[in-house]
Amino acid sequence: MFEPAEWAALALSLRVSLVAVLCSLPPAIAIAWLLARCRFWGHGLLSALVHLPLVLPPVVTGYLLLLTFGRNGAVGAFLAEWGVVFAFRWTGAALAAAIMGFPLMVRAIRLSLEAVDPRLEAAASTLGAGRIATFARVTLPLIAPGILAGAVLGFAKAMGEFGATITFVANIPGQTQTLPSAIYAFLQTPGGEDSALRLTLLAVAVALGAVVVSEWLARRVARRVGQA
Amino acid sequence: MFEPAEWAALALSLRVSLVAVLCSLPPAIAIAWLLARCRFWGHGLLSALVHLPLVLPPVVTGYLLLLTFGRNGAVGAFLAEWGVVFAFRWTGAALAAAIMGFPLMVRAIRLSLEAVDPRLEAAASTLGAGRIATFARVTLPLIAPGILAGAVLGFAKAMGEFGATITFVANIPGQTQTLPSAIYAFLQTPGGEDSALRLTLLAVAVALGAVVVSEWLARRVARRVGQA
Amino acid sequence: GGRVTVFAAASLQGALDEVVAAWPGEAAISYGGSGAMARQIAQGAPADLVVLANVDWMDWLVSEGLVTQASVVNLLGNRLVLVGPADSPDLQAIDAAALLGRLDGGRLAMGETRGVPAGIYGRAWLEDAGLWDALAPRLAETENVRVALALVARSEAPLGVVYATDALAEPGVRILYEAPEDPAIQILYPAAPLTTAGKELFAHLRTPEAAAIFARHGFAPPGAAP
Amino acid sequence: MTLAVTLAHAFGDFTLDVGFKAGPGVTALFGPSGAGKTSIANAVAGLFTPREGRIELGGRVLLDTAAKVNMSAHKRRIGVVFQDGRLFPHLDVAGNLAFGARYAPRGAPGPDRAEILALLGIEELLSRRPGTLSGGEKQRVALARALLARPEFLVMDEPLAALDGPRKDDILPYLEGLRDRARVPILYVSHSVSEIARLADRIVVLREGRVLRAGPVADVLSDPEMVPLVGVREAGSVFEAQVLGHDADGLSRLGVSGGTLILPRVDADPGKHIRIRVLAQDVLLSLESPKGLSSRNILPVRVEALHQGAGPGVAVSLRLGEDRLLARITARAAAELGLRPGLACHAILKATAVPRGDVGAAHE
Amino acid sequence: MTLAVTLAHAFGDFTLDVGFKAGPGVTALFGPSGAGKTSIANAVAGLFTPREGRIELGGRVLLDTAAKVNMSAHKRRIGVVFQDGRLFPHLDVAGNLAFGARYAPRGAPGPDRAEILALLGIEELLSRRPGTLSGGEKQRVALARALLARPEFLVMDEPLAALDGPRKDDILPYLEGLRDRARVPILYVSHSVSEIARLADRIVVLREGRVLRAGPVADVLSDPEMVPLVGVREAGSVFEAQVLGHDADGLSRLGVSGGTLILPRVDADPGKHIRIRVLAQDVLLSLESPKGLSSRNILPVRVEALHQGAGPGVAVSLRLGEDRLLARITARAAAELGLRPGLACHAILKATAVPRGDVGAAHE
Numbered sequence A, B: 001m002f003e004p005a006e007w008a009a010l011a012l013s014l015r016v017s018l019v020a021v022l023c024s025l026p027p028a029i030a031i032a033w034l035l036a037r038c039r040f041w042g043h044g045l046l047s048a049l050v051h052l053p054l055v056l057p058p059v060v061t062g063y064l065l066l067l068t069f070g071r072n073g074a075v076g077a078f079l080a081e082w083g084v085v086f087a088f089r090w091t092g093a094a095l096a097a098a099i100m101g102f103p104l105m106v107r108a109i110r111l112s113l114e115a116v117d118p119r120l121e122a123a124a125s126t127l128g129a130g131r132i133a134t135f136a137r138v139t140l141p142l143i144a145p146g147i148l149a150g151a152v153l154g155f156a157k158a159m160g161e162f163g164a165t166i167t168f169v170a171n172i173p174g175q176t177q178t179l180p181s182a183i184y185a186f187l188q189t190p191g192g193e194d195s196a197l198r199l200t201l202l203a204v205a206v207a208l209g210a211v212v213v214s215e216w217l218a219r220r221v222a223r224r225v226g227q228a
Numbered sequence C: 001g002g003r004v005t006v007f008a009a010a011s012l013q014g015a016l017d018e019v020v021a022a023w024p025g026e027a028a029i030s031y032g033g034s035g036a037m038a039r040q041i042a043q044g045a046p047a048d049l050v051v052l053a054n055v056d057w058m059d060w061l062v063s064e065g066l067v068t069q070a071s072v073v074n075l076l077g078n079r080l081v082l083v084g085p086a087d088s089p090d091l092q093a094i095d096a097a098a099l100l101g102r103l104d105g106g107r108l109a110m111g112e113t114r115g116v117p118a119g120i121y122g123r124a125w126l127e128d129a130g131l132w133d134a135l136a137p138r139l140a141e142t143e144n145v146r147v148a149l150a151l152v153a154r155s156e157a158p159l160g161v162v163y164a165t166d167a168l169a170e171p172g173v174r175i176l177y178e179a180p181e182d183p184a185i186q187i188l189y190p191a192a193p194l195t196t197a198g199k200e201l202f203a204h205l206r207t208p209e210a211a212a213i214f215a216r217h218g219f220a221p222p223g224a225a226p
Numbered sequence D, E: 001m002t003l004a005v006t007l008a009h010a011f012g013d014f015t016l017d018v019g020f021k022a023g024p025g026v027t028a029l030f031g032p033s034g035a036g037k038t039s040i041a042n043a044v045a046g047l048f049t050p051r052e053g054r055i056e057l058g059g060r061v062l063l064d065t066a067a068k069v070n071m072s073a074h075k076r077r078i079g080v081v082f083q084d085g086r087l088f089p090h091l092d093v094a095g096n097l098a099f100g101a102r103y104a105p106r107g108a109p110g111p112d113r114a115e116i117l118a119l120l121g122i123e124e125l126l127s128r129r130p131g132t133l134s135g136g137e138k139q140r141v142a143l144a145r146a147l148l149a150r151p152e153f154l155v156m157d158e159p160l161a162a163l164d165g166p167r168k169d170d171i172l173p174y175l176e177g178l179r180d181r182a183r184v185p186i187l188y189v190s191h192s193v194s195e196i197a198r199l200a201d202r203i204v205v206l207r208e209g210r211v212l213r214a215g216p217v218a219d220v221l222s223d224p225e226m227v228p229l230v231g232v233r234e235a236g237s238v239f240e241a242q243v244l245g246h247d248a249d250g251l252s253r254l255g256v257s258g259g260t261l262i263l264p265r266v267d268a269d270p271g272k273h274i275r276i277r278v279l280a281q282d283v284l285l286s287l288e289s290p291k292g293l294s295s296r297n298i299l300p301v302r303v304e305a306l307h308q309g310a311g312p313g314v315a316v317s318l319r320l321g322e323d324r325l326l327a328r329i330t331a332r333a334a335a336e337l338g339l340r341p342g343l344a345c346h347a348i349l350k351a352t353a354v355p356r357g358d359v360g361a362a363h364e
């Protein structure tokens, strides 16, 4: 029913989405923590910056990524010397997906962080746990629902992301052609609707699976945190 | 610096985004409540469905909207009899924006809902408040941070949404030509980057303003809810 | 040796896939918008061969020094048609009154008239035909021409201006009028090899077998009225 | 208004299986930590549905698992004061109080807002946020909020646990007033025998999810066998007395079935019946009537029974007129005095030994 | 290990301005609801930074706002038992305890885990989630968790407020042991004079953010002027006694400076010095030595002073050897007996009247 190229697009989408989510979780947690817990000059600005990928048309985001991380871009040229290349690689697709999903992850995690009772962290500190230990052993488990929600949103977004990706890393089968890019290309083709529909159903099935798994996980987490 | 048509696009973007957010808040709250509080058959399915607009390429979402809410679509034809028309109207742009932002709003609100201490709702019920009163007077104020976060995400998303919008309602200046569509058009032309940049900065400024205002609001809300 | 990477305009998918399948070498084709691809090439995209749907962007690549003018070949041509839903009657005349009458308050779907090639061409044609001023307020401009086609096929719009290639493949529409050949508005698909690796496939695209396949998909030879 | 409760439920290896009646007046649920008091209180309030059970309040069936009746909490009109306050964090104190008053039925009887504020000493907290209140302040606001909702029945889950002595003393008379004047029956969960003795008409003693004893407070607390349960320090007898008169020096004369007691002024008019509690350890026994003693209260009693406990003490049941008085003395003293059932002797009771907190208005 | 605290802070119109020293041994912070006890405890623990202040513990400066020193809470090694437990909801009981033990310095002295579990009766709760524990169970787990962290100084904010009498009695001796054996100084916040009398060496009496009195527990609680502050019911004197011997019938003989007391068996070896508390209302006065009385303890005393309070009672300071004994009798009795400073008379004290909870091991 599916051609090898389509399976390849699915596999790539999954890889890109997973990598995007896993790599962006730590910075998302860090920034969510900054925004939720610290008052500093530029707080609003940072928050706005994080939201940018949501506001900009994806094509613009992709274009900016291309200008920045392209082989001739400021950062891209520098990174290239270290052997890190994003442009026209699947890593670039992951970068684009990560950036597009970033605001969603940060928001979800931040909301959870803001709901954590600071008195529990205080209790941990009186038991001798330092800031990092308290964060790792108290805060982090307590915000697990938020992290999970953020990861699901990020994953779903990554599975559907295409505007920024196709603009940044093009649509090279087997290299950067994710499921949405493939769908897009089919939609451009006379008579391609059927193929587009097939691939869309595939994407939907995967996303549905991810959401269902996450719901199940969330219930387990909630039971642990004692909210269910 | 900006042409009248560009101001019109900005004004339209603002109107579309605001209407999208305001109209989708109530259903978003309702669905978040269902997902957070009720265990029912099809829970996972509903959750997955809510996430769909995130997973699907926006063009596909727009296409599906066209099939559903178009003048000859299943729902569209029915609504047209009642005088409600989305096709080629700004209302259609708002519908598209609302649907694209829906998963973000639901998630944020749901996270807040899950963090509400159910014992407070129990306390309200012993004071004679029924389910609805308890929801309106206890739950809703307690999830204000989540609603605000959801609204900001939804607004930002609506300001940046374009793929689904242009597919669903095309690009009619003054009716459906939002800022992102204008930016997109400029990016299609060699040498159009400058104009695109100008409009992008405008969009960014607006979104930045919205985020900063929301941060300020969030601090006030948090102080009210006693978390700051 | 190795795989050849082609950057090609999205509207060529299908036809180009078939042509490349007939080529003995191995190729990966990245379909996209002409502007995006041109910019990507400027940023070092690993393309060996490029086929755009728009001469302006190829000129831009030349002016950026990424492609030599000499290597550019106009590979294909296309034509604009005026379409209506499959069940629509013939048009009596092509003038403002007749078209507005057919629209009957509805809209004329076409590509975005500043950015999307089909839209740019369509506008030029309408201007030449003296219809632009009458029709401009009644347009529904889309992000790409396929959406305009879909709008007509779904009867959301009574009329649309699309490529002949698209109209042929869509049973939901019927061609009401074909835009006359006009040397000033040539719809061309310029192609150019970017590397030596791309030259072989480039040559294959210009073979008669390739031309036959393209023709079967409704494309015209460049500069020739079909 | 009577509350009839039958419940069965299992939490892991803890099983709850109780049946009791409460009201009119105050019924105390007494038992050690983990006995199931809060679970019962929640079931009555409609916040917890037990596996099996039936709860009826003055003819209204609130719960009947057999008949699948389960009235929702807000319709039960059962007010609850929780162990942990549960103030609404998004409202200031005034807002919390307004919430309580909002759903109160129009014209329901009860003290007005100003009265409640003054009583609980929270007038100055009105604009404060719950997060900035101290533990005791929170609890006082919670109490006021529940009262303002004018419930038909009040459940209080250790409402005074976080209050200091003087505040407790301030609030207790009000709770008595609530019981007597507004006639709101109360289910009062507490660890404190002295609170219970003062407030409650009936007591239900729980242990490990089961009812160990239930009955009028006077009977249960005066039972020598309850001594180990309520603790040596808190054991004592409760009986009724009639106010005979108030003297100028701040003392009141009270008539009990076996004589007259002189106690610090009680807050009841002459002729009224009140309930007094005498701790077993506050009673001395003397074979002869002592002279030159600071105690005003020397009453003739007859030994009914001696109950040797585990320690060096002996609980002595004494007949004082028609009432039972409990004394706790050392076994050595009992032996030296030759105490035996039927022996007549004198009980000595300091006027100050019946503390203010233990003199409650008897429920009529 | 001494804790020296000076703090000043303002919350709206409530101002905190205190200075006191605590330790070695147990220092009680006593005061009504809203006096500022929790704020002080939090400042000591490092959870709240006052506007101005200096806190020093055994030479380590924990806070000095003038010198901008503010050691973070986890470095202070000050354990806290909170009023509200604050168990980690994501960990079961065993996990909460393990958290406490995790950051304890290796080899720090203290009872082992099994001992603590047994003492607090929480062995069977280990796999339970905090959400399913009753109020008292939560507090016991919180106590165990704090102990397992082996702090150098313990702050307890009304740790026993949610425990019932028997559980309190079980835990108190352990807290004494902690004080005496592990020599962990404790800042003990409480409403309960009886807990304080039993546990504390020093007491700091707070009211409205200010220190009203501070000093050895014996002095402060034996001061007749403290009667209105601690409440009539709780007023009493505290003094030291030496265990002379234990008799077979469960009574112990204790030597005090003015004679010998016979009390229910105390938990200390002969020769040891312990602290006993006698409530003012448990003391009767007699002009002549009474005969045939159930009380074993009749001691010659001399009236030092009479303090007329607001009510019908009089607090009588009595000299008992070198110690001060406080009696509370009615003004009527005082007049009838003709009590005046210098008068010699007899104090009668029931053997059972010094309750178990009020006999504490004196701190040496």
Ligand SMILES: Nc1ncnc2c1ncn2[C@@H]1O[C@H](COP(=O)(O)OP(=O)(O)OP(=O)(O)O)[C@@H](O)[C@H]1O
Pocket (backbone or CB within 6 Å): D011, D012, D014, D031, D032, D033, D034, D035, D036, D037, D038, D039, D040, E131, E132, E133, E134, E135, E136, E137, E162
């Ligand atoms: N949801 C639950 N899951 C498991 N066990 C529970 C649950 N709720 C209560 N229990 C157990 O039921 C028993 C009774 O609890 P409950 O809270 O009713 O006691 P309590 O008498 O109010 O105690 P306390 O005086 O400490 O508040 C306890 O052993 C408690 O651990």
Ligand SMILES: Nc1ncnc2c1ncn2[C@@H]1O[C@H](COP(=O)(O)OP(=O)(O)OP(=O)(O)O)[C@@H](O)[C@H]1O
Pocket (backbone or CB within 6 Å): D131, D132, D133, D134, D135, D136, D137, D162, E011, E012, E014, E031, E032, E033, E034, E035, E036, E037, E038, E039, E040
């Ligand atoms: N963050 C704050 N903002 C405003 N007022 C506060 C804050 N924290 C404490 N207070 C006030 O300071 C006073 C002392 O509070 P604290 O909690 O220290 O009292 P407490 O002696 O522990 O009382 P309790 O016995 O009721 O626990 C109270 O009046 C309280 O309302």
Ligand SMILES: [Mg+2]
Pocket (backbone or CB within 6 Å): D037, D038, D039, D083, D157, E134, E135
């Ligand atoms: Mg309880």
Ligand SMILES: [Mg+2]
Pocket (backbone or CB within 6 Å): D134, D135, E037, E038, E039, E083, E157
């Ligand atoms: Mg406190």
